[in-house]
Amino acid sequence: MDERQEEKPNEGPVSKSINTFNNLGSAFRTARDAQSLIKGTRAAAASIRVAAAAASTPVGWIVIVVVAVVILLVFIIAFSQGTDEKDFAFIPPPTTPVASPPPTSSSPTPGEQLPNSETCDGIYTSDLKKLPETLRRNFGDPSCTMRKNPTILTNTLRQHDPKNASKWIIIASCESDYSPNAYNPRSTSGTAWGLFQMGRGLNGIYDHGDVEWNLQTTNAINYNNTLINSNIGFEYWACAFTYGFAVQ
Numbered sequence: 363m364d365e366r367q368e369e370k371p372n373e374g375p376v377s378k379s380i381n382t383f384n385n386l387g388s389a390f391r392t393a394r395d396a397q398s399l400i401k402g403t404r405a406a407a408a409s410i411r412v413a414a415a416a417a418s419t420p421v422g423w424i425v426i427v428v429v430a431v432v433i434l435l436v437f438i439i440a441f442s443q444g445t446d447e448k449d450f451a452f453i454p455p456p457t458t459p460v461a462s463p464p465p466t467s468s469s470p471t472p473g474e475q476l477p478n479s480e481t482c483d484g485i486y487t488s489d490l491k492k493l494p495e496t497l498r499r500n501f502g503d504p505s506c507t508m509r510k511n512p513t514i515l516t517n518t519l520r521q522h523d524p525k526n527a528s529k530w531i532i533i534a535s536c537e538s539d540y541s542p543n544a545y546n547p548r549s550t551s552g553t554a555w556g557l558f559q560m561g562r563g564l565n566g567i568y569d570h571g572d573v574e575w576n577l578q579t580t581n582a583i584n585y586n587n588t589l590i591n592s593n594i595g596f597e598y599w600a601c602a603f604t605y606g607f608a609v610q
Contacts, residue, residue, distance in 0.1 A: 475504040482506035489543040502542025502575050523583045536601035542575035558582040
C-alpha cells in the first residue's frame with residue numbers, strides 16, 4: 363500500500379494539519395528501531411508534502427515548522443531508543459587454544475592407570491626390586507597391557523613412527539629388554555627409566571621414561587624428532603650408536 367496520504371478536495375488547512383500530526387504519530391511509532399527508521403522517514407516525508415500544500419495560509423507555514431521540529435525529534439528518539447546496546451557490544455576474537463605439555467609421572471593423562479604394585483604374573487618382579495623403595499611401583503605397565511598383548515608395542519611404533527619402527531624395536535631390546543619398568547640408577551644422565559631408558563625431565567618435557575609404556579613410546583619419538591630437526595637423530599641412545607643408527 364502507498365504510504366503517501368491522499369489529499370481530499372475540500373480539505374482545509376486545519377484538517378490538513380490534523381492529518382499531518384496523525385501521520386507524524388505513525389512515523390514516530392514506526393521509527394522505534396533502526397530497521398523501521400526508513401519507513402518512518404517516508405511517512406514523515408509524506409506529511410511534509412501535505413503541509414506544503416497548505417503553505418498558502420499562515421497556518422500552513424506554522425505546520426511546516428512544527429513538522430520539521432517533530433521530524434528532528436523522531437530521528438533523535440529513534441536512534442536513542444531503537445538500537446539495542448548489544449548491537450554495539452564488543453565481542454572478543456576467538457583465541458587459539460594453547461597445547462598442554464605432555465604429561466609426566468606426576469600428571470597422568472585421563473584414563474591412564476596410576477603406578478601400582480601389580481607384577482603382572484611376576485614378569486616385573488625383578489624390575490620393581492631395582493627401584494628405590496619409595497618408588498617401588500609398576501609405573502610402566504600398571505594395567506599389564508603389554509604383558510597381555512606382546513605385539514602392542516610394535517603396533518604402536520608402526521602407528522606413530524612407521525619409518526623408524528624397526529629401529530625403535532632394536533633400541534627397546536638393547537636398552538631395556540622390552541621392559542617398561544626397567545630402571546638404571548647409574549645412567550650417564552642420572553637415572554634411566556622404561557623401554558627406552560629416558561630420564562625424568564632433565565632434557566625437556568619429552569625426556570620422561572617414568573610414565574606408562576605408551577607415553578614412554580611417544581615421548582621417545584617426539585624427543586627424537588627434535589634431534590632429527592637438528593641433524594642428530596637417535597644420538598640420545600647409546601644403543602643407537604651400537605647399531606649404527608647414530609654416528610659418533
